[in-house]
Amino acid sequence: MTVFAGVDLLIGIDDTDDQFSPGTGRRARALLRELAVAGLGSEAGATRHQLLVDDRIPYTSHNSSACLAWRSPGGDPYAVRGEIIEYVARFLERVCPPAADPGLAVAVPADVSDVPALVDFGRRAKREVLQRAQARRLAAELDVHLSGHGGTHDGVLGALAAVGLQLSGDDGLFITLPGLGNLPYEATVDDLLATVPIDDVRDAGNGRPAPGELIELGDWVRPVLLNGRAVLLLDPPREDPNGRRRWRTAPRAVVKKH
Structure with a gap:
């Protein structure tokens, strides 16, 4: 059994802060706590993923995004997927400062139609300047929820990339695990x-x-x-x-x- 045993939902978030507010890692930990308190399942942990640092990309400090690994109640992700999307959207709109450009991606890993394509997108985000339209097109093709919740919505890029990079199994560090x-x-x-x-x-x-x-x-x-x-x-x-x-x-x- 691995750390991700029983994980059936992945939640990617990015661009949630400005230079004066808590970073995406702290937002991810707070979000996991709130989702658990809301009775929407239990956390397996969250990973931080370093994306491309380039002057053509607007970012606050390090250009990293986060992917939250989630276990749904009863192992039925579709019973809570819609509610989790709504909850996280409200969370981002509530906690993110006006200068942030937060994005949200939510995937059911078992039903992503082309996991290699999503992994490839994540890896490209580490070495290329990508566009929001590319992220939205891929998410639609793979049946992954993708939405922006403030500012330019640029965070959709990093949010989708984070899901792909966690799915790769070989990128990032754990910013939180139970205990x-x-x-x-x-x-x-x-x-x-x-x-x-x-x-x-x-x-x-x-x-x-x-x-x-x-x-x-x-x-x-x-x-x-x-x-x-x-x-x-x-x-x-x-x-x-x-x-x-x-x-x-x-x-x-x-x-x-x-």
Whole structure:
């Protein structure tokens, strides 16, 4: 079982902020909480995806978008799809500042008619300047909901790209997972895996902590999405004075490459 087991709805959002307001990551976490409180299902997590940084593209700070992975009540996405679209639209219109250009994409992964085309769109958004019309045309072809909720609606590009990139299984980092915000400064690998639905914990050489070995987690824990799994990247271990291996999470510069 992976972190995405049971996920049947993907919600992409982008361009939700200005230079004075909370970023898309914070909006995504708040939205997941609100959807759960509204009784519309439960979260599997949300991923951040880095898109092209180019002077021809208007963006606030980093040009990243987010995709929320969602489990519908009873495993029936169509029972709540319409309500979720309406709820998220109202959320974006309520919280986004006037200078934002928020966009929303909602997909039922099992019914996307051409997943490779959607993945390709996401990857192109990382290296090309795309147009809103391209996003709208593709979403219509694939039966993916796509809508703008303020300003120029430019956020539809990043919202659709985020869904495609999460579907690729090999892009982005997790800005939230259940339990991720409640981790201690350090924990054994056993306690970590019992607290957060992480699929793998390893360093770049595929070295893994043994049961009982401590990991220094610090205050910024962001698993990455690799091969459809949530993977917490670590630095290679070091030995303490007693000869015991100690681990710590990989630095931000390494994590943000994904």
